[in-house]
Amino acid sequence: MKNILKSTLAIVAVFAAFTSCNNSGKSNGKSGALSSNIAEKVYVAPGEHDSHYAFISGGYSGNLTVYGLPSGRMFKEIPVFSQFPTSGYGYSEETKPMLNTSHGFIPWGDSHHPDISQTNGEIDGRFIFINENNTPRIAKIDLKTFETTEIIEVPNSAGNHSSSFVTENTEYVVAGTRFSVPIPQRDMAIKDYKGNFQGALSFISVAPETGNMDIKFQVLMPGFNYDLSHPGRGKSHGWFFFTTYNTEEASTLLEVNASQNDKDFIAAVNWKKIEEYVNNGGGTMMPADYAHNVYDEHTHTATSTMKKEVRVVNPSEVPGAVYFLPTPKSPHGCDVDPSGEYIVGNGKLSANLTVHSFTKMLAAIEGKKFDGEAYGIPILKFEDVLAGSVEQPGLGPLHTEFDAEGNAYTTFFISSEVVKWKLGTWEVIDRKPTYYSVGHLTIPGGNSRKPQGKYMFAMNKITKDRYLPTGPEMEHSAQLYDISGDKMELLLDFPTHGEPHYAAAMEADLVKERSQKIYNLEDNKHPYAAFSDADAKVVRKGNEVHIYMTTIRSHFTPDNIEGVKLGDKVYFHVTNLEQDFDVPHGFAVLGQNTSELLIMPGQTKTSVWEPTKVGVWPFYCTDFCSALHQEMQGYIRVSPANSNTPLKWSMGEDIE
């Protein structure tokens, strides 16, 4: 009897085991009991915080937007390369220098690839770097304040696309040129492109403590298009890889003429070797004009310095520093796995995904197995460097990111899908559709030696029917997938601002504890700051009128100003005396030709107003700051040019 009971129990136990296996298998697929809790997986209750930050570039908006994962909520838009009326960035006197270039003041940029600073190959959450494509620039955003604090222009470059990726100790941010151009720029026939144009790969050093950027050297490469890039990591640290297209060096109808070669190249650059050469005085200084703009958070002011020369290196001067890896066919994405062994080249026009082996590459270099050369740069044999290929995984592969389990995730633009495959075996494990036409994808930490798993999001170029229509123009979309199981699971669709070109993401804890809440008034070194209502004053210097103004809930000091005349240039230097988190004040005056100011606690910002009409004009606080926000206002009187109205200012007088 006892035995019967025992064996029955055993059978039940075995059944239970099988049943639970089945269930867990199902829960990773799209059917099954657990699929109904998808909403819960992205639900972040009111007052709770998301577990991850996502920093999504705005493409043609020139900005960077901050989202929470898994909720998909947008928290902030950080202006980088474009004027931003919301805060006065690029309009206020202090921030105008940020948008200075050798071509003058440029109020717009095309921001593409954000990348977070790293220490020992892991994301450290200190800075985000992002490139500007159209007028080549690299910006640094300080993740303490979430403000753009430095922008450096890149000379000799055009279409700064294979950029801005950082090496594993943030030694360098790279800026590779998409368009090759005459270097130095000159007036010449476009048909003479071939052999005459060059491509500059710029290595911008980052000072370890301050993050200050400086162009250390540029490698002047053959006149191909350098599309995307990635630093080596781990064993391949010290190398940088760049995909190329138009190795045909065509200069017209590129969709045909740049698609002729069966294979283009991935350029492998041993930057450590070139760095050593440069440290020993190698390379030549070449005249160049480029702007270096730095924002000082103590003076709350940016300064723009014009640089006059740049160090250039011809790769033939440093034998063994640059090699070409043949890669089919017009490769776009260039991605290195967390171990640093595999270099994935996604041939846009190729049926297969090509993966090169770093170890094999070193062996081939060692054995000098070259397949000729291009402009003096050795070409390695395709078969010698190939690690393997993923056979016919989809149409139009673009970009690959990695999880911590040795899997890769590649986007396919034409077939609108993400395909998960295994490194080493090259087998496809899963595929999920995206809606629609996906470009980049991001895994938090996926661009480092230590991916932070769990989530992946795809950034789509076309939105169509996914949301309520908003006329002919729709915001683009991102789609969040849970990648913690064997199969990817679509969790959420969320709209993004501008073109969500690429994103960097990380665990929130790396940033949120360090996030600054106010600027200390004691640290405010702005030359026109006023530290209390008693410091408020109006000073005339010729036809310039400087108003040292303070704001605090709920008044401006002064709030009555007289003695300004037509033809004057009026500078409102507004200091926010608040020292409480999230209490900015705004400032705008009627007829202003710029934007409002939005001034953070402890900060000073300046708006220039050139009145064009006689009258008494109001100014007011534009940010709903307090119960008496509506009362936060004042008047400025403008008299005719030849009048003798004395300069006067006051606050709180004559109200009895």
Place this chain on the structure above:
Amino acid sequence: MKKQNIIMIIAALLPLGLFLFPLWRITLEAPQYPTPLAMNIHINDFSDVHPHDIKNINLMNHYVGMQYIPDAIPEFKIFPAGILITTVLGLLIAWKGNYKWFLGWFILMVVLSLAGMYDFYLWEHDYGHNLDPKAIMKFTNPDGTQMGFQPPLFGSKDILNFKAHSYPQFGALFLGLGIAAGFVAYIVGKKNKSTA
């Protein structure tokens, strides 16, 4: 040295802890202040619990016409002097040694502490009731009298959208232990006397 004298020395020294730790803390909680505003009251100073708390308390209080919390009050000179004098006094009588004086010191300390509490109450009352007649917002009690914004002397209390807490801190513990030790010294002395 006798046991009671040693205890008395400790009793006289303990209140000096007021120079190391705050005496009292007033905390103001409201939904829009996820980190509450709070100020510490020391024997010779007011201080922020989080950076800029006092500035932000002042800013918020100006709506109802409360005075700004001053940088200094006369008590900041009187209290430290009082503590130093009673400590010296305590050490003197501990040295002199008659336990009956210990009771005297204990009573003096209790009286002075009560006086200090009363003074604190008066200050609080003035601060919470002596409002600017041009205050932006005016509130009245249900009986028509002007609403006061006095924080509690001890405990917690709702004031408009705020919940105010007023509780002793480490410094007060040192003072209390000192006073209690004075009494213990007296009891021990008395016991030794009767058994001798």
